[in-house]
Amino acid sequence: MPNQPDCQTLVPLLSRLRSELDARAAGLWWVEGESLLQLAFDAAPDMPSDLAADFARATQVVSLSSRPFGIVAAATEGCRAVSIASELAADVGSGFWLRAFKAQRSIAVPLIEGTRVFAVVAVALAELDRSASAIEETLRAEAMRWFSAERTDRL
Numbered sequence: 001m002p003n004q005p006d007c008q009t010l011v012p013l014l015s016r017l018r019s020e021l022d023a024r025a026a027g028l029w030w031v032e033g034e035s036l037l038q039l040a041f042d043a044a045p046d047m048p049s050d051l052a053a054d055f056a057r058a059t060q061v062v063s064l065s066s067r068p069f070g071i072v073a074a075a076t077e078g079c080r081a082v083s084i085a086s087e088l089a090a091d092v093g094s095g096f097w098l099r100a101f102k103a104q105r106s107i108a109v110p111l112i113e114g115t116r117v118f119a120v121v122a123v124a125l126a127e128l129d130r131s132a133s134a135i136e137e138t139l140r141a142e143a144m145r146w147f148s149a150e151r152t153d154r155l
Contacts, residue, residue, distance in 0.1 A: 010040040023123035068093020074108035
């Protein structure tokens with residue numbers, strides 16, 4: 001199982017990934033007991049800073065029983081969770097934040113070692129035209145490299 005990485009090294013990596021995917025926001029959470037702990041969050045440059053800060057605070061620690069969040073579904077079900085803003089309640093969870101971010105959907109991907117989910121990476125996207133499978137593949141491959149690098153650095 002990977003060790004929880006240094007958050008300072010993750011922010012620029014997550015920012016680059018968000019930019020490459022032209023995402024409105026991206027985040028990475030570590031599974032710790034019955035919670036997700038935010039390791040890094042990056043918002044699009046044109047997102048109001050108070051909105052980005054509010055989201056970062058609201059998702060600093062997320063209970064795995066908090067069902068209105070796609071990141072929780074990805075962590076608890078062990079598979080990609082796609083949240084479509086127009087299909088969700090506008091006043092809670094992913095539906096609320098997607099609308100605030102001016103995003104149409106989010107894709108949350110569990111990172112798994114063995115049989116255990118150890119982290120979740122997610123992006124909020126303004127469009128629906130790209131394949132969720134392709135985005136999942138990009139997210140998983142890139143994020144797993146971050147954790148592989150962390151393990152290599154400690155050897």
